[in-house]
Structure formats: structure tokens, C-alpha cells
Amino acid sequence: ETLSSQISLIKKAIEVIPVEIPVHFTDIPAEYNLYWKIRKGLFPSVGAVRKTGTTVIIEDVAFPLHRLAEATLDLQLLFKKYKYNEAVIFGHALDGNLHFVFTQDFSTSEEIERYEIFMQDVVNLVVKKYDGSLKAEHGTGRNMAPFVELEWGAEAFELMKQIKRIFDPENLLNPGVILNNNAKAHLKNLKPLPPANEKVDKCIECGFCEPSCVSAELTLSPRQRIAVYREISRLKVSGEEPHTAAALVNQFSYAGDETCATDGLCAISCPVKIDTGKLVKELRFQNISARQAKTAMWIASHLELVTSSARNALSLVNFFHTILGTRLMKNISGGMRKLSGNRIPLWTAPMPSGAKKIMVNPEISDNPKKVVYFPSCINRSMGISKGYDSEVQLTDKMQQLIRKAGFDVIFPEGMNELCCGMAFSSKGFKDAGLKKSKELEDALWIASKQGSYPIVCDMSPCLYTMKENMEPRIKLYEPVGLIMEYLLPNLEITPLDEAITVFPVCSMKKMGLEDQLIQLAEMCASKVVVPETNCCGFAGDRGFSYPELNAHGLRDLKNQLPGSIKKGYSTSRTCEIGLTENSGITHQSIVYLVDKVSKSK
Structure with missing residues (x-):
């Protein structure tokens, strides 16, 4: 009321x-959360439309509430006077608190002088004309530190310095950030945002992306990757400090490139949708040699041979696992990895056996209900893992579920040579990736009778890649989407009376299907636990080579899952390997769960 x-x-x-x-x-809630998102995005959104090379500045000031309206108009006049035409004012009106954001070029002395005079006029407006505060709710900072004495008076300023000397006699804590005797301090050590790459030039380094990044606090966050890359670019262009530039390039290889999952979740959190992973992929492309590109193209052209070799290798490794046992196998493989300088991929107990080759029997039927099934190259290579509650590999289980719902299964022609291209493009092999993507799109177009039938891929990351690269003329689904829209109406579900966990992988989040996965799981089990994590850090096959990224991404997973949970489900085969290893709970495709609790109507 x-x-x-x-x-x-x-x-x-x-x-x-x-x-x-x-x-x-x-x-x-959905509406006011959106309003808050818009409001929070005002600051970085100004940065997105700024001239490349300029810096975004934000300040917060306060005015007496009864004079807020006229003070706001005066502040607008200052922006107009100094030609800051893109400036934005927002804040908390009930508290007399205003934030203002504008962009500034620090590359010339004329621009720096304009900024100096403008800031002096802002200070005079706030302090002298309106008796306001130069800081409404945030810290003083270097930009306002030179004006603290003007605002508080010489006596109060001296008292502040005395208190500072008592608690910090060596001036170690934030020197010059709150108390500064240099009246020009705000014009020193200016931080430029130089042009580096058009994929990230809009970034103002606000940090909105950091909570979504799996490598943050392990190596670098997206904001830090961009900041370091900008400095590398600046040093290369200027020719300054070549030894520093070389050291940064060397360190960036691991911290910036190798431990970047390129999952794109940073773009979801970023108000202007900057995907730092795309920058990393571009850098990988720039760094590949002609020989590496040639090798990638050979693999792309002989994919059936490569996946067959992978199946045989996995089966051989699984044989030794069965003979030696998990502990001895882990010690031996760990020792070999260490001796190789970590070039040999990490083996863990959830590593699957090799998959059996899919036997394609052309279905001749007058059944109008058909689904085109494209088994990903990962699932054509990887079979079941120890701990699975089924001896049936995913490619067979997927077919069983589709047929149970009354649909015929169609495979695209030349299936064993097909791939979505992600395995290549994510490593920087653009040409090989595009080649495989185009081959797959053409095959699916024919198999689906020019888009008449739905198409399902058993891996969400692969499906996301397909949606990114292919024309919208074909109907593409990952398992959850197909089950919810096509299969469920033809199935009777008897839910399990037990608790399970589901993990929405990055691609599901980017496609907006996270809620669908949870909804489907809740139809199949009495209790569903969804851990509060972002990316698992496996990143395709990166978890085999950089397991520390996977372990970091899932460092809190085990503590979030009650002991009553015995099974976990997801939609990405390699992610499930990492989830199993780091949780101690077997994770497998959600397809297994739906098949277990369903029967034909």
C-alpha cells in the first residue's frame, strides 16, 4: 500500500x-532486473561508442538535494561548453548523487589542457557554487585527490595528513590516491586505451566480465587479457622497452592464450558484448605456421582416418586401465606426462574407451516423422566411461531415444568425414574450420530434404558452432531442444525418486537453453541440484593439456553437491569427463536420463 x-x-x-x-x-522481477541491467550498462555503453583511442572517465559528485535540478543543468552546460557531447549523467537522485561519464583523448597536449580546465570548472561548480561533495559514494581516487584541500579546507586537510602519518608513516598504503600535495596529480601517469584490435577496442576495462571468466584468479581475466594485449601492442608500435615487450609476449602465451577457454561467457556479462575469446582465437590464427596450417588441413581432409585412430588409441588405453587399475595407471601416465614436459595429455579415470563405429543402415520407411542425426566427431571417437550405468554408447542411445518417440533416424551422407569445424577454428585454423563447416552444412541440407526435417547434434558446443556458421534455413537442435520440442510429446515419463545434478555447459547458456535443461531434468527426477558455477574449464580438449584450468573452474563443485547425489548429467562429452573427475560423481549425457525414465506412448 x-x-x-x-x-x-x-x-x-x-x-x-x-x-x-x-x-x-x-x-x-524479469522486467526490473532488465531495467537494472540497462542502468548498470550505461557506463560501459558510453565506452562502446567512444572514438577508438580515447579513455572513459567516470566521476560521482553530490549536491544539496534542494538544488539538485539546477546543479544538473549547470553540469550539462559544462559538458556543452567543453564539447563533451557524448557525456551521460545518471545516479541516485533521492540522495543528490550524480555519476557522470565522458570520454577523453590524452594523446595531445591540447586535449590534456581541455581536460584540466574542464575538471577545474567541475570542482568549482560542485564545491564553490553549490557547496556539494566531490565524492558522493566512491573512493576519492587520483583524479579528485588534488582537490581534497579545496573541498575541506587547509585545517581539515592537515588533520587528515596527520592521521595518515600515524597509521601509515612510510606512506605505503595507496600513496597519493586520497591525499596528494601535487595540484597536477590528476594530469600525471594518464592511462591511454590505445587501439589494439577491433574485437576489443570498445573495452573500457570496467571488469563486468570477470565473474564469468573461468581463468580469472588462475591466470588472467578478460579485462586483464585486454589490458596486457594493449600494452604489448603499444610497446610494439612505439618501439619502447623492447625487453619488456618480449617478456610480456612470452608470459601472455600461457596466461593470455593457453588458459583462455574461449567460451564466450565474458560477452554475456559485457554490456557491449565483447568476446575476448574471439581475440584469443584471432591471435592463435596469426601465430600458426604454414606447416601447422597444412597439417590441420590434412587432418580435416582425412577425418575418418583420424577418428578411427582416436578410437583405437582410446581402446588401447582403456585396456591398460583395466589391466593395471586406476591408481597404477594414473601414476604411470602422470610420470609419462611429466617426462614429456606436459606434452602428453593428462589421463584420468573417467577417460572413456574408444567408441564402436556407427553402423548406418538406410531406413526405407513411409513414416513422415524423421530426425536427421549428426553424431559429433567427439562422440564418434569416445565410447562409455567406467561408472556409466549403461553399456550403450551415446551415439546408439541417441538413436534409441529418437526411435522410441516414433521418429526415423537419418544420417547425413559421408558422416564419418564430417565435423562442425570447432576443433579447428578454436585453435586458430580458420580455413580448416570453414572447410568442415561448409561440408557439414551441405550434407545436412541434403539429408534434411532442404530443411524439412529437424537436425540434432549430440554435443551442445558443436551445435552452437553450427548455429553460428550456418544459414538459418535448417532447423538445428542440441539434445535438450530436440527432446523438449519433438520427442517428449510422444513419450511417457516416470521420474526417478532420487536427487541428481545437471551442469549447463557454456554453449547452452549462450543459446539461452539453461532453463530448458533444468526443466527437463526436473521432469525426470524428484530433486535437481544445479551448481553455482560458470564454465567448467575443460574447453573442448583443453582440459587434457591444461587440467589446472578445469580444476580451477570446478574448485567449488564437490562442496556444492550433497552426498545423496550419485549421478550428474550434461550435454558435452569432454566437459562430462572433467565434471566426473572433479566432483567424484559420474556425469553423462542427459540423453541417458531421458531414455531411462521414458517409454513410448
């Missing part, structure tokens, strides 16, 4: 103000 009354008063008070769209208050 009180809230409704206040809303009515506010509406009445502002009804005389001309607006672009009608003022609308909402109590719907």
Missing part, C-alpha cells in the same frame, strides 16, 4: 516532464 502510494505521488510529480516513452513502474 505504501509503495503504491509513493509510486502514485512520483507519477504525478513527473507527469509534466516530456518523455520519449510513457513512465512505467513494474513489480515483475
